Amino acid sequence: MRYFAEVNGMLIDSKPLLAVAYGKQHPARGPLSVRLFSGGEETRRALKRFGIELVINAIEPPGRMYGEIPDCPPGTTFKDRREAFDAGVHRTTQAGIAGQAGGTQSICLSDGYSDDEIQGDLITYTGAGGRDANTGRHIADQKLEKGNLGLVENYKLGRPVRVLVKESVLTARKAHNQYVYLGLFTVTNWGWGTRDGWKVLIYQLRVVAGESLLPGELATALTRGEDVTPPRRSAHVNRITRNYDVAASVKRLYDNACQICGTRLVTAAGPYSEGAHIRPLGIPHNGPDTLENILCLCPNCHVLFDGHALTVRPDSTVMNLGRPTGKLKVAEGHGLNFEHLAYQEQFSTAYSELS
Structure with missing residues (x-):
């Protein structure tokens, strides 16, 4: 349960609000550190003296x-x-x-x-x-x-x-x-x-x-006894939000067996595999973080795939540095988008020509 001030439909955290309010009342002293407030009824009573009524957000x-x-x-x-x-x-x-x-x-x-x-x-x-x-x-x-x-x-x-x-x-x-x-x-x-x-x-x-x-x-x-320094952040940050459930889903779909070589690693903590994005996330590729854009691979094949050695043709043929090496296993229910694989192949081919 937490206390907030409601302003134009927005909920504002009570402790930093009280710190700023104190600074407004005592300009020479400036705002207090939020670490001096424990929140709850204590903060509620203090803010009431400034004419600010708090509401309780009881949503768990x-x-x-x-x-x-x-x-x-x-x-x-x-x-x-x-x-x-x-x-x-x-x-x-x-x-x-x-x-x-x-x-x-x-x-x-x-x-x-x-x-x-x-x-x-x-x-x-x-x-x-x-x-x-x-x-x-x-x-x-x-x-x-x-x-x-x-x-x-x-x-x-x-x-x-x-x-x-x-x-x-x-x-x-x-x-x-x-x-x-x-x-x-x-x-x-x-x-x-x-x-x-x-x-x-x-x-x-x-x-x-x-x-x-x-x-x-x-x-x-x-x-x-100093104030806590906030984390250093840029004013403008482009951040990729990963959906970790997607990687977990593709691993379950193949029981952690590699789609390319079939290897299934078992460690002391259980089976291990890696979720590999086909079209990379972020600029300039802007691949989606969805099941259609991810493969279940062993660490070796993941490194080779990201290192532009492994590519997949439209007929599911896996190519290793331009030579066929097998077929990509695609389970029923894995709505793989082969356009992403074509993009990866084109990008890898261009990379190889530049190398």
């Missing part, structure tokens, strides 16, 4: 939303995990991972878990499970399931993870009990390690440029 955000959350930019602070839950940033008030076997939406770094480390723009994060609830020590092996497996799925799909962190993790000061939303991170690596003699899952996450606060810089700012 969806529990499995990946990526950004509306009205919650990186740097948004919450007095506790309940507020972060209500905002949709981290949809669990207890667990460190909000996710399922098919994907993880967010993680939360809390104090008491010395396994987690922050270095510059990189977070080393230990998976969930196997800990004693009172001491935080490991008492059992962790399992590659639920949100732990979801982080591996995010790694495989390149799907971002929201990261929430308790301020005391950054400052090592127990009195700092607020939570800060750092923004979006990608899982760049995962594997097994040992803690207290038990097997644990270890993940590395790196900031998504322009979409996150740098944890190292934030830690320095909070320790000094």
Whole structure:
């Protein structure tokens, strides 16, 4: 549940509004930092003195939303995990991972878990499970399931993870009990390690440029008592929004078997394949992020396809540097658009002539 001021049909977040209102009343002091307000009834009473009535937005955000959350930019602070839950940033008030076997939406770094480390723009994060609830020590092996497996799925799909962190993790000061939303991170690596003699899952996450606060810089700012610096963004950004469900769909359609060579890789986390766009996304190709423009490929064929070595003819013949090498498998229900394949072939041929 969150409080907003309604202006001409628009809902404006209450905490930054109060910060600006204070600056208007006290020009010499300027606006306050939003970190000084906890929101809720406290902010509502304060704004009422300025003649601003707030409305309650009681609509619960969806529990499995990946990526950004509306009205919650990186740097948004919450007095506790309940507020972060209500905002949709981290949809669990207890667990460190909000996710399922098919994907993880967010993680939360809390104090008491010395396994987690922050270095510059990189977070080393230990998976969930196997800990004693009172001491935080490991008492059992962790399992590659639920949100732990979801982080591996995010790694495989390149799907971002929201990261929430308790301020005391950054400052090592127990009195700092607020939570800060750092923004979006990608899982760049995962594997097994040992803690207290038990097997644990270890993940590395790196900031998504322009979409996150740098944890190292934030830690320095909070320790000094400075305001949180917003992420560095360009004034004009052309951003490609990936629909990660499309890649997951094409993988399910072929049971993770490569459409070109038939290879089906099986890792410790289950089968692995890659979704390859035929007509690339973004300028100048402007390919759509739809099932008709994506193939299920093994890593080798994906590299060769993107590297202009593999092309597909209108009769489904796969060409490797101009020589036929087999047929493209196309499952029923995969409405593949061969115009995209023709575009890729034409582009690859032109590229080869220039090489």
